[in-house]
Amino acid sequence: MMMTTLEKPFAGRTRPRPSKTGKTVPQQKQETSQLTVWLIAVRDQRDRAAFGALFDYLAPRLKGFVMRNGTGAAQAEEIVQDVMLTVWRKASMFDPHRAQASAWIYQIARNRQIDIIRKENRPVPDELTLNPDTEPDASQILAFDQEAEQLRAAIDQLHPDQKEMIEKAYIGDLSHQEISAQTGLPLGTVKSRIRLGLNRLRNELKGLR
Template identity: 80%
Template structure:
């Protein structure tokens, strides 16, 4: 089977999934795409195990969001590879977020009672500070840091522009810094 024929079949498979939730078409698409997506993600710099995880996530996203595919706006392969690329970027960003020194732990050390009490008090102060935020800022902070969503995922979920999401998070974090400044 030629590469062009298979890529045109990709559109047929994707439309069958979009329009009829066709499991057989999804299976054919998975068999065709999985090794290609894994190779693409590895070439983007991911470890093989991470690439497999991303492929699974991308395929699940394709199943869930097939209704968003419009063959008049993009080729099926471009739409799918963009999902894969974006998912890889999201994971790289999450992995490269700096961990504050206060949150870093030495492996094998058990906290004593005073450390546990101090941590509980800090958590209480943080919870109170979050409750004092403007509701829009509070929602964005909770989605980003408790829900572990990317800014783009929050934007998609809430329907807000990406810049609005980022501004609310930035303003909320600024207020939290002021509120929690005296803790340390």
């Protein structure tokens, strides 16, 4: 998909922009307004460039939101792809008078994640039942990114055998049985390496909330 200058609409914009009334408009509000412009362009004109810009801006934020609620990286990628495909298909249902573009899209992501969690017979995190009127703010996204970096650094310090099992289980979303079948290792060995790896990670990440 060819992108236009819509790809990086906020690059270099570090200060609020004056509005026509002379008052400054917070950057978050500017971004929310731009998301609405893009989504309306997708809704009314099936604008692929606008959709590409919408995707580029929201995809990493949606992935962070989904992973923060207990979903692995691989499955989070699939959910984001599914959510954005739904946005393209159902853009005609978006009404800016009833919801902000970000809230509308995040609600689709919430619903999709809840559906998956219920199919897997897992408890739905409280965060997914909260008021969806606002999207995670910049500080939440930054905190997630920092936590992910700390976790990756800690995983890299594990013994190679433990690191491999942890990555397969928690990044590759494989069950213990699937890891055993894939590696040829006894199920008990897989569980033992994962347990030892997790114990070490807990010690390394004691300061991580």
